[in-house]
Amino acid sequence: MTVADIATHPGSWIGGAPVTTGGPRHQVINPATGAPVAEIALAQPGDVDAAVASARGALPEWSGATPAERSAVLGKLAKLADEATSVLVAEEVSQTGKPVRLATEFDVPGSIDNIDFFAGAARHLEGKASAEYSGDHTSSIRREAVGVVATITPWNYPLQMAVWKVLPALAAGCSVVIKPAEITPLTTLTLARLASEAGLPDGVFNVVTGSGADVGAALAGHADVDMVTFTGSTPVGRRVMLAAAAHGHRTQLELGGKAPFVVFDDADLDAAIQGAVAGALINTGQDCTAATRAIVARDLYDDFVAGVGEVMSKIVLGDPEDPDTDLGPLITLAHRAKVAGMVERAPSEGGRIVTGGVAPEGPGSFYRPTLIADVSEQSEVWRDEIFGPVLVARAFTDDDDAIRQANDTKYGLAASAWTRDVYRAQRASREIHAGCVWINDHIPIISEMPHGGFGASGFGKDMSQYSLEEYLSIKHVMSDITGAVDKDWHRTIFTKR
Numbered sequence: 001m002t003v004a005d006i007a008t009h010p011g012s013w014i015g016g017a018p019v020t021t022g023g024p025r026h027q028v029i030n031p032a033t034g035a036p037v038a039e040i041a042l043a044q045p046g047d048v049d050a051a052v053a054s055a056r057g058a059l060p061e062w063s064g065a066t067p068a069e070r071s072a073v074l075g076k077l078a079k080l081a082d083e084a085t086s087v088l089v090a091e092e093v094s095q096t097g098k099p100v101r102l103a104t105e106f107d108v109p110g111s112i113d114n115i116d117f118f119a120g121a122a123r124h125l126e127g128k129a130s131a132e133y134s135g136d137h138t139s140s141i142r143r144e145a146v147g148v149v150a151t152i153t154p155w156n157y158p159l160q161m162a163v164w165k166v167l168p169a170l171a172a173g174c175s176v177v178i179k180p181a182e183i184t185p186l187t188t189l190t191l192a193r194l195a196s197e198a199g200l201p202d203g204v205f206n207v208v209t210g211s212g213a214d215v216g217a218a219l220a221g222h223a224d225v226d227m228v229t230f231t232g233s234t235p236v237g238r239r240v241m242l243a244a245a246a247h248g249h250r251t252q253l254e255l256g257g258k259a260p261f262v263v264f265d266d267a268d269l270d271a272a273i274q275g276a277v278a279g280a281l282i283n284t285g286q287d288c289t290a291a292t293r294a295i296v297a298r299d300l301y302d303d304f305v306a307g308v309g310e311v312m313s314k315i316v317l318g319d320p321e322d323p324d325t326d327l328g329p330l331i332t333l334a335h336r337a338k339v340a341g342m343v344e345r346a347p348s349e350g351g352r353i354v355t356g357g358v359a360p361e362g363p364g365s366f367y368r369p370t371l372i373a374d375v376s377e378q379s380e381v382w383r384d385e386i387f388g389p390v391l392v393a394r395a396f397t398d399d400d401d402a403i404r405q406a407n408d409t410k411y412g413l414a415a416s417a418w419t420r421d422v423y424r425a426q427r428a429s430r431e432i433h434a435g436c437v438w439i440n441d442h443i444p445i446i447s448e449m450p451h452g453g454f455g456a457s458g459f460g461k462d463m464s465q466y467s468l469e470e471y472l473s474i475k476h477v478m479s480d481i482t483g484a485v486d487k488d489w490h491r492t493i494f495t496k497r
Contacts, residue, residue, distance in 0.1 A: 016202025058203030
C-alpha cells in the first residue's frame with residue numbers, strides 16, 4: 001500500500017472500523033512541497049462521544065483479558081507494523097516532511113521496538129508480596145487498568161507519540177481514544193488498522209482526527225474518560241490539565257523543553273561540536289528534547305562556535321525522499337514564520353547570527369540551520385522554545401556558573417553534559433534539573449528507559465515499565481485470616497456489653 005491508496009481515508013477509526021464523520025474535508029499537506037497527500041473528514045465533538053462510548057463498551061473485555069492474552073495481541077501488532085514498515089515510512093515522510101533516513105532509521109523502527117517492549121511488559125507487573133503485614137490479615141496488591149484513556153498527540157513525531165501513549169495503556173488493559181494532530185494523522189490511523197488486524201477487540205483503540213479547539217477540548221474535558229494524556233506545548237498542556245481537572249481525571253503531560261548542552265573545558269571539542277549539530281537539528285529541531293542552549297566553557301567557546309557554524313553550513317536541505325538529504329522542512333509555513341521571527345529579533349537582544357537565519361528560495365517550509373552566539377540570558381531565543389533548527393550559545397565562567405545557567409529555565413525535560421571528568425559528569429547528572437541527562441551524547445532514547453520531565457515540561461513518564469504504571473490503579477486487598485467475630489481493634493470503637 002502507498003500513500004496514494006489512503007488519499008481518501010475517512011479520518012477517524014471508531015469501534016474497530018474506519019468512520020466517515022460529518023465534519024469538513026481537510027487536506028494533509030506535504031510541507032516539503034506544499035502539495036496535498038491525503039484528504040480526510042474531520043471529526044466533530046459528537047464523534048468524540050461516539051468514540052468514548054465505544055471505548056467504554058470495549059473496556060470490560062480487554063481489561064479482563066489475561067496479561068498473556070494482551071501480550072499476544074500486542075506482539076502480533078509489532079509483527080504487522082514491522083511488515084508495514086514501508087507504508088509507515090511513506091506516510092510519515094509525506095505528512096511531516098522529515099528526511100527518509102530519519103523515518104527509516106529512527107521513527108519507525110523505534111516505534112516498532114516500543115510496541116514489542118510493551119507486548120512483553122504486559123506480562124510483568126511488579127509489586128509487594130502478599131503477606132500478613134498486620135498479623136491477622138493477608139494483604140495483597142492488585143494493579144487494575146485505569147479505564148478509558150483520552151490522549152492527544154502532536155505533529156512532530158506522529159507515529160512515535162501515538163505508540164508512546166497508546167501502547168502502555170493497551171498493555172495495562174485500558175481502552176483508548178486518541179486525537180492525532182489533524183495535519184499528521186496518517187500513521188496513527190494505520191496503527192489503529194494494524195491493531196485491529198492483530199486481534200485487538202473492536203472499540204479498544206479509537207481515533208478521532210479533528211482540531212484541538214473543538215475535538216481536543218471535547219476529549220480532554222469528557223466526563224466519561226478516566227485519564228487524559230497529552231504531548232505538546234506547555235500552554236496547551238495546561239489547558240488540557242484544566243479541562244481534565246473539572247472531572248478529577250488523572251493526567252500525564254509531556255510538554256515543552258529548552259535543553260541545555262553544557263560543554264566543560266575538558267570536553268572532547270570535536271565530539272561536542274558534532275553532538276551539538278546533531279542534537280539541535282534532529283527532526284529540523286522540532287523536538288522537545290533537542291539541544292537548544294549551548295553553555296560552553298569560556299576557553300572553548302570561540303572554537304565551539306566556529307566549529308558548529310562550519311558543520312551547520314554543510315547540512316544538506318532538500319527532498320525528504322532523497323537519502324542524501326540531511327534536513328527536512330518545518331511543519332508549516334506559519335511555523336516557519338514563527339521561527340524566523342524569533343531569529344530576526346535576536347540581534348536586537350544582543351545575539352550574533354553566525355550562520356543561517358534565512359529561508360531558502362523555492363517551495364516548502366524549509367529554514368536553514370542557524371547558530372546564534374553571544375545571546376543574553378534574558379533574550380527571547382535563550383528562554384523560549386523555538387522548535388526549529390536553531391541553536392543559541394553562551395559562555396560560562398566556572399562549573400557553578402554552568403550548572404546555574406543550565407537550570408535557569410522553567411523547563412526540565414532533557415539536558416546533556418560533555419566532559420572527560422567522571423566527577424564533573426556525576427555532578428551534572430545530580431544537579432541539572434531534567435528528566436533525562438545525557439553524558440557525552442544528546443538525543444538517544446531506548447524503550448527500556450523512561451522519558452518525561454519536570455516543571456513546565458510536565459510530569460509522568462512515557463516508555464519503559466514506569467510508563468506502564470501511569471495507566472494502572474493500585475488497589476490494596478486486605479483479608480481477615482482469623483475468622484474472629486470480635487476483632488481486637490473493635491475495642492477502639494465500642495466495648496462489649
